[in-house]
Amino acid sequence: MPKRDPSTADAPNRNRWAVLVFLVTFSAGVVALAYYYIFPALKAFNEAHKNGDSKGAKAISATSALLLAILLLILVAGILLTFRMGRLFFPRNTPPRSQTEYTDAWAESARRMEVPPEED
Numbered sequence: 271m272p273k274r275d276p277s278t279a280d281a282p283n284r285n286r287w288a289v290l291v292f293l294v295t296f297s298a299g300v301v302a303l304a305y306y307y308i309f310p311a312l313k314a315f316n317e318a319h320k321n322g323d324s325k326g327a328k329a330i331s332a333t334s335a336l337l338l339a340i341l342l343l344i345l346v347a348g349i350l351l352t353f354r355m356g357r358l359f360f361p362r363n364t365p366p367r368s369q370t371e372y373t374d375a376w377a378e379s380a381r382r383m384e385v386p387p388e389e390d
Contacts, residue, residue, distance in 0.1 A: 285352075288352050296344075296348065300341065303337075307337070311333070311334055314326075315327055315334075
């Protein structure tokens with residue numbers, strides 16, 4: 271039985287765990303961001319809108335849109351790096367495959383065989 275390469279034996283499982291860890295960490299970050307920034311910003315936006323402060327409302331909207339763009343960029347880049355999608359867009363140069371030479375075992379054994387000297 272041929273030995274398996276330990277570096278590639280659990281590659282599918284390692285990929286699943288990496289994706290799971292990334293998604294859980296990203297989700298925890300989004301929850302923390304929502305709790306500490308988005309909900310207070312929404313409250314401030316509603317207060318600014320209620321008081322007629324259009325400049326403040328626009329500033330809050332712009333920073334929130336920028337934050338959303340950054341979050342989406344991090345999410346897409348993280349997923350691309352986790353799934354190693356670069357190998358689909360930038361494949362490595364592989365050498366051409368070599369043709370396996372199959373030798374005839376009987377002919378090879380006949381070539382290697384030592385013939386004893388002839389007796390008179």
